[in-house]
Amino acid sequence: MKRKTLLAAELSWTEFEEYMRHDDVLIIPVGMLEEHGQHNPLGTDTYIAGHCAALIGERAGALVAPVFPYGYGPEGKKFPGQVSLSPQLLRKILYAYGACYAKHGARRFLFVNGHGGNAGVLRMVTGDLWYDYHALCASTEWWLLVPQIKPELPCNDHGGFYETSCMLAIKPELVDMNRAQDPVPDTILSEHIRAGYTVTYQGEPFFATIDDYRLGRAGNLGAPPQGANERIGADVLEAYIDYNAGLIGELRKIELQNKGN
Template identity: 80%
Template sequence: MKQKTMLAAELSWTEFEEHMKGDDVIVIPVGMLEEHGPQNPLGTDTAIAGYCAAMIGERAGALSAPVFPYGYGPEGKKFPGQVSLSPQLLRKILYAYGVSYAKHGARRILFVNGHGGNAGILRMAAADLWASHGVLCAATEWWLLVPQFKPEWPCNDHGGLYETSCMLAIRPDLVDMENARDPVPDTILSENIRAGYTVTYRGEPFFAALDDFALGRAGNFGAPPQGANAKLGADVLEAYIDYNAGLIREMRKVDLKK
């Protein structure tokens, strides 16, 4: 007998139609294919985004779409296995993804983003969806959101302590901790500008479009991955999932007819 599911890809078109008559929310996860240090798989961001979206959908009673596994990432291009779309193409794809659902009843979309390079582009696609179809869009990132209400978890790494812990929580079979390496030191770009986990001026992060600036040979940077553990990853992701389930419940209260 067919099990009840909130995964859109596992519904028939009739089940999808029926669900959307009673709810107008879709959760869309977006990932990336790129290095995450020698201990993590290339699809780390995709795995985390897909997992979180499914859990958020389950908890909020909303459908979650299949994870889009590609993103934009200029900084890891020297590493084998990376696939990066151009910012323009990614914006168009995410917009098309949203439009497809909007045509069949979605009025509210939550993008669950697993990769930093996607963040600005996702917000542009969200603005496009609002402008053309009146879709209320939100986009969140676990590593930016969680430290806002859990300062004890700064989530300040790429393939380091926090991201590796998340992978140990959801796909321990894909993590080889024996390959975990120390992060490379920050690159000094000027007297006061350093590039590491982020680019900073006088210690404060700012956006800079730079290629291959700090990844070094191992590919992880920020908090060292050696202390990664599944408990930490599960706690971090739970905080993120819980916030987003609440966000969806609140988004449903917004009157979009006005």
């Protein structure tokens, strides 16, 4: 007998059709293939997004689409193995991904985003799906959300302490802590501007694209990876998963009108 599953790829088309008759929620994880230090795999963002999406789906009783493993990340193009799509192409692909499901009943989407460079594109995609299909879309990122829920977990790194801890909780066999290196020290660009994990003026972050100052040979930023551990990673992931499961419950309560009304 076929086991019960909430993974869309494991359903037949008739099972998917039947599921959409009683629930119109779909979770879409989006990742990236890029450097995360010499100790983490290129697929770090994809593994974290896919893992979280599957557990959110279990907890919320919602279908989970296959993870999309590519994103937008030109800052790491000097690192072998990195794959970066243009933001225009990524927007078209993710829109088409959602639209295919929207045409067959999905009306509420949760994008579980594993990569910072995807955030701006996903915000546009959520608007595209709303205006074209009246589909209610949410998009969340663990590194921004968790510090708001648990200030003791700042998640202030790329391939550093917190992201490495998440990987140790998910796929420890892919992490080689013997190769972990300290991040590049913050670069002092002017009297009050520093470039590190974030770019800051008088200690407060602002956006600027100056990655030549931020990325060294190691490829990780922010909190050093040394000391990363599975327990911290599990705490980070649990906070994120629990929040998103609750968010889906609230999204289900919103009454959606038919498009054109």
